[in-house]
Amino acid sequence: MKLKLFFIFLFILALSGCITHVFVDGEVRLQIKNESDVSIARLVVLSANGGEDLWISDTITPGATSRVISGSWVGSFDLGMSVEDSLGRTWSKVRFPSVSLDGGSVFAEISEKDGEWAFKIR
Amino acid sequence: MSFLLFFLCLVTPTFSNNISVSSLDHAGEIARDRELREFQQAFQPGTAGYFAIGMHYLPFPTQTQLSSEYGTHDGFAFRHQMAAYFANPIGNSGYDLGILWWVERQGWDQEDFFVWPRYGEFSLVRSIHTAGATLALPKYHLGAAGGIQYQNVEKTAKIYADESDSLFWWGHATWGPTAVQTSFHEGEWRHVRVSMDLESKELWGGASHGWSTYLPNFDVGLFNGDGDDSLRISLEQNLWAQQLYAEVAVYYPEHGFRSAMLKYYPDASRIVSFDVTCFRLNNDDLVWGGGLTLPFLRVGYNHASDIENFFGSRGTFMIELRFALSSAKSGFFGLGAAKSAPMDSERVSKKLWDDSSKKATEADKKEITAKGIRREKSK
Numbered sequence: 388m389k390l391k392l393f394f395i396f397l398f399i400l401a402l403s404g405c406i407t408h409v410f411v412d413g414e415v416r417l418q419i420k421n422e423s424d425v426s427i428a429r430l431v432v433l434s435a436n437g438g439e440d441l442w443i444s445d446t447i448t449p450g451a452t453s454r455v456i457s458g459s460w461v462g463s464f465d466l467g468m469s470v471e472d473s474l475g476r477t478w479s480k481v482r483f484p485s486v487s488l489d490g491g492s493v494f495a496e497i498s499e500k501d502g503e504w505a506f507k508i509r
Numbered sequence: 510m511s512f513l514l515f516f517l518c519l520v521t522p523t524f525s526n527n528i529s530v531s532s533l534d535h536a537g538e539i540a541r542d543r544e545l546r547e548f549q550q551a552f553q554p555g556t557a558g559y560f561a562i563g564m565h566y567l568p569f570p571t572q573t574q575l576s577s578e579y580g581t582h583d584g585f586a587f588r589h590q591m592a593a594y595f596a597n598p599i600g601n602s603g604y605d606l607g608i609l610w611w612v613e614r615q616g617w618d619q620e621d622f623f624v625w626p627r628y629g630e631f632s633l634v635r636s637i638h639t640a641g642a643t644l645a646l647p648k649y650h651l652g653a654a655g656g657i658q659y660q661n662v663e664k665t666a667k668i669y670a671d672e673s674d675s676l677f678w679w680g681h682a683t684w685g686p687t688a689v690q691t692s693f694h695e696g697e698w699r700h701v702r703v704s705m706d707l708e709s710k711e712l713w714g715g716a717s718h719g720w721s722t723y724l725p726n727f728d729v730g731l732f733n734g735d736g737d738d739s740l741r742i743s744l745e746q747n748l749w750a751q752q753l754y755a756e757v758a759v760y761y762p763e764h765g766f767r768s769a770m771l772k773y774y775p776d777a778s779r780i781v782s783f784d785v786t787c788f789r790l791n792n793d794d795l796v797w798g799g800g801l802t803l804p805f806l807r808v809g810y811n812h813a814s815d816i817e818n819f820f821g822s823r824g825t826f827m828i829e830l831r832f833a834l835s836s837a838k839s840g841f842f843g844l845g846a847a848k849s850a851p852m853d854s855e856r857v858s859k860k861l862w863d864d865s866s867k868k869a870t871e872a873d874k875k876e877i878t879a880k881g882i883r884r885e886k887s888k
Contacts, residue, residue, distance in 0.1 A: 411570055413584075413619035413627055434578040459619060459630035461570070464580035485580070 412490025418455045421447040422498035426471040432458075433465040433482065442466075461490045466506065468497070525825035527576040528586055532821040533617055533633050534670045537660055538734065541692075542700065542741075543818060544592075544611040544639040544658070545679060546728070549688050549704060550844045551594055552681065553713055554605070554645035554652040556837050559844070561592040563807075563831035565819065567621070572825045575617050575631065577668045582631055585621040586820050589614045592833075596643060607643035609656070612636060616664075617820070626664070634663040635672070641679070650713070654681040658692060697733065704728040708747055710847040712839060722847065723747050741767075751777040751847040758817075764791065768813035778850035779843030780804055780834070786813035788823075796823055807831055 421427050428446040430453075431439040442460070445453040466483040483506040496507045551559040565588050567573055573586035596607030614636040619629035626634050641656015658677040665672055677699060679692040690702040707724035709715030716722055726745040733739070740761035748755055756770040770786040782802045787795055788811070798811025807829040809815050815827045835842050840849030 411620070413629055432579055436578055438578070440579070460579075460582075461584070461619065462574060462580060462582040490583070 413459065413461060414457050415460050415488050415490060416455050416457045416492045417443065417488075417495065418453055418493070419443060419447065419495045419497055420452045421449055422496045423470070423504075424449050424499070425473055426475070427468055427497060428471075428478070429469045431467045432460055433467045439467060455492075460488055463487045468504075470499075470504070525572050525574070526821075526823045527574045527581060528617065528820045528822055529576050530578075530668050531670075533575075533586075534672070536615055536820050537635055537637060537672070539818060540613050540615060540637045541639075541658060541660070541677070542730065542732075544613065544637060545681075545690060545692065545700075545702070546730075547592065547844065548594070548609060548611060548639065548654070549681065549683075549690060549702070549728075551592070551835060552607075552609075552643060552645075552652060552654060552683065553837075554650050554683065555647035555713065556594070556645075556835060557596055559592060559594040559833075559835045561590070561831070561833035563588075563590045563829055563833070564623075565589075566828040566830055567825075570621075573617070573820075573822055577631065579668075582619070584617055584619045584629075584631070586617045586822060587615065587621070588819060589623075594643075596645065603646060603648055605643075605645040605647060607645070607654075609639070609641055609643060609654070611639040628664045629666075631666050631668060632664050633666065633669050635665075636661045636663065639679070650683075650685045652681075652683040655679065699734070700730055700732045702728065702730045708745075708751075708847070710751075712837065712842060712846060712848055717848070718750070722751055745845075747847075758813075764789070768817065770813055774843075774846075776850060777846060777848040778841070779846040780841075780850055782843075784809075784812065786811070788813040788816045798823070800827075805830065805832055 419430060426446060426448050429441065430443040431441050433439050442458050443453050443456050447453050463485050466486050468481050468483070469478045470481050471478055481504045483504070486506055494509045496509060498505050498507065565586075567585055567587075570583040570585060573584070575582040575584055590613040592611045594607060594609040596605040598604070599606050614634070616633040616635055618626045618632045618634060620627040626632060628634065637658070637660050639656065639658045641654055643652065643654040645652035656679060658679055660675050662672050662674055675694060677692045677694045679690065681688065681690045683689075686706045688702070688704045688706075690700075692699045704727060706726045708726050709719075709721035709724065711717040728743045730741040731739060732741070741758065742761065743756065743758040746755045747753075752774050754772045754774070756772065758767045759765060760767045766789050768786065768788045770784055773783045775781050781804070783799075784802070785799045787797050789795055796811050796816065798809065798813065798816075800807060800809030800812040807827075809827040811823045812827065816823050819827065833843065835844060835846070837849070840852055842849045
């Protein structure tokens with residue numbers, strides 16, 4: 388009887404090994420909202436060797452939201468973004484280090500206070 | 510039991526060490542060598558068969574995270590494996606003819622799976638097949654084998670090194686304690702292995718105890734690769750009654766001492782084992798670990814063979830659902846065992862069968878004489 392239970396347990400273990408993805412999403416569907424007073428654009432994932440991978444190409448005006456774009460970025464990554472200066476003349480780059488992203492739908496708000504940029508997941 | 514496993518799975522992911530892209534890049538060549546090394550252990554002239562199947566069970570995407578140039582990716586490293594070798598005597602010639610197939614599907618994927626991977630943007634999925642035929646003359650402890658080894662790259666992403674499908678040819682010869690093995694790719698040799706199993710094993714007609722069971726087993730592999738290390742030397746030494754063994758692996762010329770293991774087998778048939786291991790990392794740090802192998806389950810934590818064979822993964826409990834068994838005329842046993850497993854049930858049933866068959870023949874005799882009498886009367 389004990390052996391039978393053990394085998395049933397093993398079977399459940401084996402099954403659950405391949406159904407976790409029903410609960411755990413392997414991709415992130417990201418939408419960002421610009422809560423700052425200036426326009427933002429080009430959300431990228433930064434690579435350690437200086438490269439970048441474009442995620443959201445939209446230019447987002449103050450108060451607006453981007454399109455929903457899916458990406459395979461489940462984990463922890465450095466994100467980067469271009470922000471316009473208050474006069475609307477030049478673009479500079481902002482870095483959000485080690486942003487933790489779970490799979491599934493993610494809505495993030497990007498805000499600025501005293502020159503400090505924040506990436507908040509709602 | 511289930512509570513314990515659940516607890517271990519829950520507690521451990523937070524401390525786990527990430528898998529690097531380069532360890533996944535090199536895992537293919539490690540698997541190639543492991544399959545041929547396993548075959549060398551399984552192919553003793555006189556073996557009737559070997560069958561093994563195994564799958565790592567990792568329930569959490571944070572247990573085997575991948576470290577890439579972009580950051581840390583949640584996901585699942587996987588290693589599904591199977592090995593089958595069967596040999597049969599050819600008539601009364603004394604020769605055994607056999608076939609073999611070793612297969613391992615390994616890599617890293619963003620979702621866990623059993624058959625169909627997700628093939629995500631950062632996935633690596635490859636399989637390595639070793640197939641061939643064997644011919645053995647058990648009476649003289651002679652054997653020869655040969656075949657192909659094929660690597661199939663199903664999916665590779667931009668973060669990994671370029672890799673393509675490749676076909677190796679391999680050959681193997683064994684005589685008594687000595688085995689010689691080699692493999693080729695497009696006319697260029699890839700590895701040469703010489704192994705000497707000097708330890709006397711009762712299973713193969715050796716001594717069951719005494720000084721000859723304390724002789725060492727050597728395995729020397731020379732590799733023609735692009736890596737730093739070209740020589741892998743391993744030594745296995747019986748420490749007590751063919752139940753306690755020490756195993757040491759050394760890589761030359763770059764790394765030197767690689768790993769040491771102390772293995773206790775409650776029975777010399779090696780179906781169950783308790784291990785304490787030590788693995789030396791590239792930065793000279795020592796990682797201590799251990800594990801437990803049961804007929805259908807293996808549990809390990811920082812086990813040296815997991816660090817070497819499961820993409821350098823450590824700091825998390827490894828649970829493998831597995832089964833592996835060799836068979837010969839004398840019974841069943843694990844890879845490299847000195848004796849076959851005690852089969853008490855067989856002995857008991859044989860005795861019962863003998864008793865009942867004796868009674869049956871006595872009864873038959875009586876019946877025959879009775880029939881004879883009846884026939885005389887009818888005449």
